Amino acid sequence: MNPLQDRTAVVTGGAQGIGEAVVDVLLAAGAAVAVLDRDETALDRATARHAAHTDRMLPLAVDITDEAGVVAATAAVAERFGPPTLLVNNAGINAYFDPATMTTEEWDRVFAVDLKGAWLVAKQLIPAMRERGTGAIVNVASLHARLTSAGYFPYAAAKSGLVGLTRSLALELAPHGVRVNAVSPGWTRTALVRDYFAAQPDPAAAEGQVVDVHPMRRLCEPHDIAEVVAFLLGPGARGITGADIPVDGGLGARFAG
Known part of the structure; x- marks a missing residue:
């Protein structure tokens, strides 16, 4: 079965890690997939790995914090496959700063990638989703959005913001038939x-x-996360929006004492 046949998806940070696994699963489900990543070497590797799917895969080198670049990339996707109605905001960076010595430039960079970038990409795709009355967005957050550790400042704040963005977008877009959810991986x-x-x-x-x-x-393995992402994008999750699904091997349910 190909539950995403004839659908077009955009996956940010899709050339490696969890994003690469998401691309694998979406291609297997029949979707056309645009892979957005700033690492051109990783994009070349991903393109080689999916040589059999060049008719349904479009690699694009883009920094999601650059609005002009995002506009150009999403326009290229629409020109190649038609307007995308599926989005996986996976791109992100880790953060290991001291709160007293972190610079404002470092702070801005973390939030630009982990939070603002997700909005910039969604912003470009939402109009077509609204017009068509269908669409699904999955934001890849983190267990750190609700449980964190010392030494990861301000990663938890950025990922908490991404979960909040998920809820807000879910409410804004629900009347238009567009669903928005998050997945929160743990150790992967x-x-x-x-x-x-x-x-x-x-x-x-x-x-x-x-x-x-x-x-x-x-x-968890990257494909454990990817399978949940694909489910949330597909017809089996038609009743789910505004949710944050942990995929963490049970770690978030464990009492630490």
Whole structure:
């Protein structure tokens, strides 16, 4: 079955990590997919991996914090596939700042990527969704939106804002048949997480310690997140909007004491 046949999706940060897995799943579901990413090398790799789907995949190098670039990219998608009615705001950056020494420029950069960029892309796609009376947006937030740790400032604030943006957009767009939801991954086995473990004095022990606090005794894989994203975009989720779905192996349900 191809539940997203004849639909066009835009995936930001789609050339690696969770975004790459989302692109995999959406292509398998029959969608045409525009992959937006600022990393041109990663885009080249993604294009090579999906050589069999060049008729349904459009790689675009764009920085989602650049409004002019976003306008040009989304126009290119509409020209190639028609106006997109599916959006996955996945692009984001981590943040590890001290609140007293972080500069205003660093603060602005974190929020530009993790929050403002999601709005800039949605802003370009919403008019066509409203006109067609259909559409779905999924924002990739984080478990940090409601449970965080020291040393991640101000990541939790940015991701909390993304969940708030999700709720606001859901209410604004519901009368037009457009649904907006968020997914909040926990520890996910991406290249960033693998690099984090590799940088520890005892990588195996560090990974084991993290795995042990998960009720499911495993980390999520990128495709675990991608499958939930695809579900929220598809017809099976027609009754869901304004929700934030944790995909964290149960970590967010665990009492820390």
